[in-house]
Each structure stands twice: as structure tokens, then as C-alpha cells.
Amino acid sequence: ADHTLVISSWAPPTHNINAKMWPKFIEMIEEATDGRVTAEVKLGLAEAPAQMDLVMDGAADVSIIFHGYQPGRFVTTKMIELPGYVGTSEAAAVAYWRAYEAHLKQANEHRGVKVIALHSHGGAQLQSAAPVTSLDQMAGMKVRIPGGVATDLGAALGMIGIQVPAPKVYETLASKAADGVVIPIESRAGFKLTEVAQNMYMLPGGLYRGSFAYIMSEEAFAALPADIQAALEEKVFGEPLSRAIGAIWEQGDAEGIALTEATPGNAIHHASPEDAARFDEIAGTIRAKVIEEVAATGVDAQAAYDMIRAEMAAW
Amino acid sequence: MTEALIGFALVLALVLMRMPIVFAMGLVGTLGFAHMRGGSIFDERGLNAALSMVGRQITDTAQDYGLSVIPLFILMGLFVNKGGLARELYAVSHVFLGHLRGGLAMATVAACGGFSAICGSSLATAATMSKVAMPEMRRYGYADRLSTASIAAGGTLGILIPPSVILVIYGLLTETSIGKLFIAGIIPGALGILFYLFAVRWVVFRDPSAGPAAPRTPWPERLRALRSIWAVALLFVLVIGGLYGLFDVAPLNLTFSPTEAAGMGAMGAFLIALARGGLTLRGTFGVLKETAMTATSLFAVLIGAQIFSNFVNLAGLPEALLGIVTAYDVSPFTVMLMILAIYLALGCVFESLSMLLLTVPIFFPLVVSLGYDPVWFGIVVVVVTEISLITPPVGLNVFVLRGVVGDVSTGTIFRGVTPFWIADILRLALIVTLPWLVLVLPGQMGP
Amino acid sequence: METLIALARGASRLPVALACLALFALMAMTFADVILRSAFNAPIQAATELTRVLMAVMVFSCLPVISARGGHIAVDLFDGIFDRLHLNRLREASINIVCGVMLVWPTERLWMLTGRARGYGDVTEYLSIPVHLVTGFITVSVALTAAVMVAIGLVHLFAPHLLDEDLAR
Numbered sequence A: 001a002d003h004t005l006v007i008s009s010w011a012p013p014t015h016n017i018n019a020k021m022w023p024k025f026i027e028m029i030e031e032a033t034d035g036r037v038t039a040e041v042k043l044g045l046a047e048a049p050a051q052m053d054l055v056m057d058g059a060a061d062v063s064i065i066f067h068g069y070q071p072g073r074f075v076t077t078k079m080i081e082l083p084g085y086v087g088t089s090e091a092a093a094v095a096y097w098r099a100y101e102a103h104l105k106q107a108n109e110h111r112g113v114k115v116i117a118l119h120s121h122g123g124a125q126l127q128s129a130a131p132v133t134s135l136d137q138m139a140g141m142k143v144r145i146p147g148g149v150a151t152d153l154g155a156a157l158g159m160i161g162i163q164v165p166a167p168k169v170y171e172t173l174a175s176k177a178a179d180g181v182v183i184p185i186e187s188r189a190g191f192k193l194t195e196v197a198q199n200m201y202m203l204p205g206g207l208y209r210g211s212f213a214y215i216m217s218e219e220a221f222a223a224l225p226a227d228i229q230a231a232l233e234e235k236v237f238g239e240p241l242s243r244a245i246g247a248i249w250e251q252g253d254a255e256g257i258a259l260t261e262a263t264p265g266n267a268i269h270h271a272s273p274e275d276a277a278r279f280d281e282i283a284g285t286i287r288a289k290v291i292e293e294v295a296a297t298g299v300d301a302q303a304a305y306d307m308i309r310a311e312m313a314a315w
Numbered sequence B: 001m002t003e004a005l006i007g008f009a010l011v012l013a014l015v016l017m018r019m020p021i022v023f024a025m026g027l028v029g030t031l032g033f034a035h036m037r038g039g040s041i042f043d044e045r046g047l048n049a050a051l052s053m054v055g056r057q058i059t060d061t062a063q064d065y066g067l068s069v070i071p072l073f074i075l076m077g078l079f080v081n082k083g084g085l086a087r088e089l090y091a092v093s094h095v096f097l098g099h100l101r102g103g104l105a106m107a108t109v110a111a112c113g114g115f116s117a118i119c120g121s122s123l124a125t126a127a128t129m130s131k132v133a134m135p136e137m138r139r140y141g142y143a144d145r146l147s148t149a150s151i152a153a154g155g156t157l158g159i160l161i162p163p164s165v166i167l168v169i170y171g172l173l174t175e176t177s178i179g180k181l182f183i184a185g186i187i188p189g190a191l192g193i194l195f196y197l198f199a200v201r202w203v204v205f206r207d208p209s210a211g212p213a214a215p216r217t218p219w220p221e222r223l224r225a226l227r228s229i230w231a232v233a234l235l236f237v238l239v240i241g242g243l244y245g246l247f248d249v250a251p252l253n254l255t256f257s258p259t260e261a262a263g264m265g266a267m268g269a270f271l272i273a274l275a276r277g278g279l280t281l282r283g284t285f286g287v288l289k290e291t292a293m294t295a296t297s298l299f300a301v302l303i304g305a306q307i308f309s310n311f312v313n314l315a316g317l318p319e320a321l322l323g324i325v326t327a328y329d330v331s332p333f334t335v336m337l338m339i340l341a342i343y344l345a346l347g348c349v350f351e352s353l354s355m356l357l358l359t360v361p362i363f364f365p366l367v368v369s370l371g372y373d374p375v376w377f378g379i380v381v382v383v384v385t386e387i388s389l390i391t392p393p394v395g396l397n398v399f400v401l402r403g404v405v406g407d408v409s410t411g412t413i414f415r416g417v418t419p420f421w422i423a424d425i426l427r428l429a430l431i432v433t434l435p436w437l438v439l440v441l442p443g444q445m446g447p
Numbered sequence C: 001m002e003t004l005i006a007l008a009r010g011a012s013r014l015p016v017a018l019a020c021l022a023l024f025a026l027m028a029m030t031f032a033d034v035i036l037r038s039a040f041n042a043p044i045q046a047a048t049e050l051t052r053v054l055m056a057v058m059v060f061s062c063l064p065v066i067s068a069r070g071g072h073i074a075v076d077l078f079d080g081i082f083d084r085l086h087l088n089r090l091r092e093a094s095i096n097i098v099c100g101v102m103l104v105w106p107t108e109r110l111w112m113l114t115g116r117a118r119g120y121g122d123v124t125e126y127l128s129i130p131v132h133l134v135t136g137f138i139t140v141s142v143a144l145t146a147a148v149m150v151a152i153g154l155v156h157l158f159a160p161h162l163l164d165e166d167l168a169r
């Protein structure tokens, strides 16, 4: 290859981000450029919140960022985190990209780097040792829940939030320091949740989706020949890449569900239609708050929300 | 790969000129990173990239949540010391073992093991125990070479028996679970005590005059001594039990992450020292100050090591090493033996922490891709690091003893310590051939 | 000159005291978090981010002081040889000056990162502590470290007698 991009990544080596998403990205850029551009993944160059600085200054050419790790910097990215979007992660990624192009981009929160894909993990669900079969049971539970939208929603549902880093989820549950965890379904295998959180309570669309972006160094992009730039823009960056990565998130969720169904003692409880409706009502108050917060940045948040919802429904 | 090897040689040269490790690794790592990203160490874009990486390492390493165990465990050890627990530990070992031939040296080893369970550093263990045990052994006419050697060797257990600063650093560099590493150190640490006891027996078997027996202590007195170490036992059970999930019972349901275990241990030690009246405001301040200073110097070298390790990573050294191993079709076990030989050789001249920082970024990826368990390798690395502390010509524990005791020559201590590092080599052979010994306990802990 | 060094020593007490307070707070908070979580179902939500901030305060309060006292971890394998060749003073001076000077670039970058964190409005998760305050504190500490090391190097060169009783170790 004429050009080898350096990818900086931070999740564990076995996580889908490193096991499947980067290989997919490399495959796509190689295919789009007839092998003239390739990339290699370097793990552990810096911690997750440092990735944007690394790319901005050219320490790496491409990276993945989780917007929740930089509170304050990213506000409009909360739009995809909202509860209530029903549909696959693939649909969510495509809708997210389109809403970004149409509305969210104006906030210019990724200034200094080139955004080449947007996606989110699947709707996070409550996973617990004791079975939870109704919304009311959530109140008073001690639950590991990440910050941002999820924290607000947890509080609205009456849960006691515990903040622990993701790798500590297993021991936190194993020791009963927490009763449950709100986490994407794809984590069931990686964190061995089938052993310590045998029950999963499924709300349509989940409690939140975590927002991710693939970012590229503007300088590294500018250094590529014009025909390569065009090929990448047309065949990889933006919607195609977002969709491909979204599909991998979806596949991870599907594997998590299959694993749960195949594991003795594990059970999936679907929320009743009444509970789902009531949840959507509670979620509505959180949504209103976030939409207001995002609108304060000057973008049309309501339009973005409607757009994501409609795009996903039409999938 | 060439770049990485040149970088390694440069760091070595600078370090031997006595440039502080953080600056040697930081400088070479920065320039090397710039070279890899820009094509030359003078390339402006490369330097810009490297400095960004450096800046973020400086801000992020000091704010790494997992690393908060380092100051907290150091703090626990120092507070425990203020509470006079080292003396009591030795007293207990003494009343139980003292009447045997070589018994006081055996008591020293046992007390070192006990002290290691609350202190994360080998140097601190050796320094503390030498103040307590050395006068006793002299009183009973023990040969200097046996008494100093038993302290120097026993002290090395500080970094293997949890808590351990070295294991925390290994965990950080390799993203291995610190909780598992701690639990994995327990059996090899116990084996270490056992092997050192045999080493003492061997010395007094060859030369009975080296360790005369002390008078036997009657049972009532033994039991009274035993009661006095409840505090140490309590702290150890609290910290390790909490990590391992022993108190995971309703309604308490107490389980700690390593950071929480360290915080509980430090607070516990603080309260014990306070309750025993061994702690003034000035004393507390002194302990806090010493801890903060020690922890800061450790954080500094960690920042340097991460910068250097990023350069090595970018230069593709791990992949290159793996390529060589694959090309020559060497068996994983042969590779492991070669790595151990390198460690033992480096350990003769290198200080333990520098050795770890320099070698782990290079060997770890190779070892893992050959199929070895990261936790097991961590323990192996710590055991070879322990050996480095007592092998000539540079054995830091020996130097500590020399510093504290004063009137014994370094040569005498090194001669006395020989049976102990032979015992260490045997222990190393045992855990290399039987990885189960290391992995059985952490295997119970989940992913 | 002597008074200047005495002044510097006195001034170093402040950051050391700050580090001690941060460390004690870290210990007390970790303890309180575990107890509150286990016994009262009321964990300290902001414990993780406070831990990070307290550690940064501790480490970067001590850094200039440690650097001034030559307290960095180093390998003293060849000290004897340097001593015999009477090169110790020259070596100490050059290493301190070189290390101090080479900290200028990271300091500049840290300053830039501080500005960046401020420009992007980065804050911590629960308490919304502005990140640039922490990064700014780190920048000042590293800058001080650079200055102190150069100064110590110069003293080694031109007034080594001052170090004998005072600043050495």
C-alpha cells in the first residue's frame, strides 16, 4: 500500500471495536482504494478521553471516541443517546449520520478533526441477578449506570446509581455491591454477565444508547491524493461506514441475546405493553430536558429527534 | 525494530549516566515517537504528534483511577509501621520458632512474610524488619551473614505477597487485572516463605554455630504474643478478603476493588495507629508526606515508561520479535527460558523497577501472543525481580541492610544470601513448570 | 543567595502540605464511599472523578519539590566511577539543566491542552469541575519543575557549597 494510516484504539483487544470494527474499516478503505491505502491498529497509545487530542495533533491518523467520556465538550451527541428510539443499531447509525449532516453538524463540536462515521451501541437494558419483570421493581435497586442521559433516567425510575468503570462490572455484581447493571446487550459475553446478571429486562429501544464517532486527522486526510480522497468520501466515510459499524453493534447484541437464551438459568423478560408505554412517558420528560439542552447550542434539536425517530421507524 | 533497539540502547546509556529514569525514557520515547510519525526526530509534524502524546500521558497517568492504589497501599504500610506492628509480628514469630536451631532467622523470614501482607514494597519491608530483627539475632550470637541475609531475602517478599506496588505497575503497563495479580501472588509468596525457611535450615545444617537456638518459650506466653498481632491479621483479612470476595455475604456484601481495598486498609491502619497512641499530628503529617513523595516518584517513572512504551509500540518491536520467533520456529517454552535468562542477567545490575519498566513493554506482547497467561507472567516477572534485589553486584535489599546495620560489609551479606537466591531459582522453576500454582486462586474470580 | 535558598525551602512547605491534604482526603473519601455504599445504599457518585482530581493535586504538588531534592528514581551503578573521576558535580549540573530545559516543550504543550480543554468546555461528569483547572495546575507544576531543575543545575555549577548542607537529599 502507498499509505498506511495509524489507528489508535483503546477498548480491550477482544472487544468488537478491535476484533471486528477496525478490521471492517481497514477492509473498506482497502477495497475503496484498490489497496492503495491501508491501516494498522495500535492499542493503548493513550486513554480513551485523550484520543481526540491525539488525532488532532497527528499522533494517530484515525481513532474512535466515546462522547460520554468528554462531558461538556459534546452536547449534541446526546441526541442519539435518548431513550425511545426503537430499531436496530444499523438503522440508528444511518439515522444518526443523516441527522448529523442535516442538523447536529452546525454545533461544530468535533472541530479540529474530521468526523468519518457516527454510531451508537444498541439500547442498553437492565441486567440483574434477581428477575425484574415490571417497571416498578426497578425502584430502589442499586444499579451500575453510566453518567449523562442514563443517570437522569435511572433517577427518574427510582434506581440508586453506582458509578464503576466498565471492567469492574463483573466484580461489582458478583459481590452484590450492585443489584444490576444498565449496559448494552453485547457486553453479556465480554463481561460474563450470564454468570452474575442472569436476568435481562427488555424495554423497547433500551434505556440509552452510547454515542461513538470515528474521527480522522484533517492533516492526514489532506495529505492523501485527490482521487483517493474522493474514493474514500464516496465509498467509505459517512453513511457507508456508519452503517457497517452499526451492523456490527447489532450483531453483537444478537450474539448477546443468543448467548443468554442458550445459558441455563438465564432469562429475558420483555416489558409489558403497559410498562413500555409508561416507560416512554418517563423517558419523554428526560427527552424534553435533553432536547432543550441541545437546542441551546443553536441546532434544531426537535427536528433532529423527529428525523432520527422517523428514519429508524422507516427502516 | 532497529529504531526500538537503538532507543533501548540510548535509554540504557542515559540511565547509566544517572539521568532520572523518567527523563531518559521520556526523552528517547518522545524523539522516537516523533521519528516514527514524522520520519525524523527533527520533523516538526512528528514532534507535534509526539508532544501531544506526551502531554496527555502526563495529565492522564496521574489521574488514572486504578493507580490510586499506589499511594493508598504505601500509606497503609507506613501507618502500620507507626502502630508498632512490625515489632509485634517479629515477637510472635520469635516465640514460636526461636528455640529451633536457626530459629530466629526463620522467625525473621516469617515476620517478613507477615509484614509483606500489609506493605507493598520490598525495600520498606527489608528496612523495617532489619531494625526489629537484627538486634535480636545479634543478641543470640547469630552469624551476621545469616541474620542479614534472612532479612534481605525475606524482605523481597514485599512485592510478591499482596499488596504490591510492582504488581500494580505491571497491571497498569499491561492492562491486567490488579485484583487478580494480587490474589495470584499469595501461593508463590507462601512458597517463598517455605523455601527461605529451608534455606535457613540448610545454612545451620552446614554450620550450626551460625544460628544457635534460643530458649524455648512456654505456651501461655506464646498465646499472649499471638493475641497482639490481631491488628495485622485484621488488616490483611480486610484487604485481601475484600478483594477476593470473602465478605460477600448478606447483609454486609462488602467487596472491594483494589482501590477501595487500599483505601480501607489505609484507613484501618490509620485508626489502629491512632488507637495505640503511636500517632501524633506531626507523625501523621510525616507519614502523609513520605507517602506522597514516594508515590509521586513512582508516578513520574510510570509516565516516562508509558511514553517510551508508545514509541516501542509504534516502532513495531513486539511484532518484529514475534516474527523472529515464528521464523526460527522456536518453541514457546524455549522463548520463555530465554526471557527468564535475560531477566536474571539484567537483574544482577538493574534496580527492580527500572528493569520492569524497560522490559515489560518489549516482552509482554510476545509472551501473550505465545499463549502465556498475563497474570502468570506478571508473577514470574515479580519473582525474577525479587531475585534481582539480592543478587550481586547491585542488590538493593542488600544495600538497604548495609545502610541500616552499618557494620557489616556488602560482601558478607552477598555471601550469606547465596542459599536464598538459590531457593528463589528453585521456586521460579516450580512456578514456571506448574503455572497452576499461580493461576488457581485468580481462576476463581471471574473474567 | 543563602536567604534565597532558605526562602525556596520555606515555599516548598506549601505544596507539600497541599499534597498531604489531598492524600488524606483521598483515603477518607474512599473509605466513606465503601461504607456509604455497603451500609446505607448511598454511594458517593462523584468518588471516581474526585479520586482523579485528588491524585493529580497530590502528584503535581510534589513534583517540583522532588525534582529540587534530586528525589527522582535513578540508577546509581556508576556513581563510584564518576566520583573517582571527580565528575559528579559536572554530571549533576548537566543532568539537571538538560532535564529542566527539555521540560520546556511538554510545558508548552500542556499549556495548549489547558487552553483546548477550556475552549471545548470540558468538565467532569458529576461535579462539572472544569477540566482546564486541573490541566492548568499540572502545567504550572511542570513549569515550576523545569525552572527548579535548571536553577539547581546552575547552583551545582557555580555555588556547590550551598547544596552541601541545604538542598542535597
Ligand code: NA
Binding pocket: B115, B116, B117, B118, B119, B120, B121, B157, B158, B159, B160, B161, B162, B163, B164
Ligand atoms: Na506486599
Ligand code: NA
Binding pocket: B347, B348, B349, B350, B387, B388, B389, B390, B391, B392, B393, B394, B395, B396
Ligand atoms: Na541484583
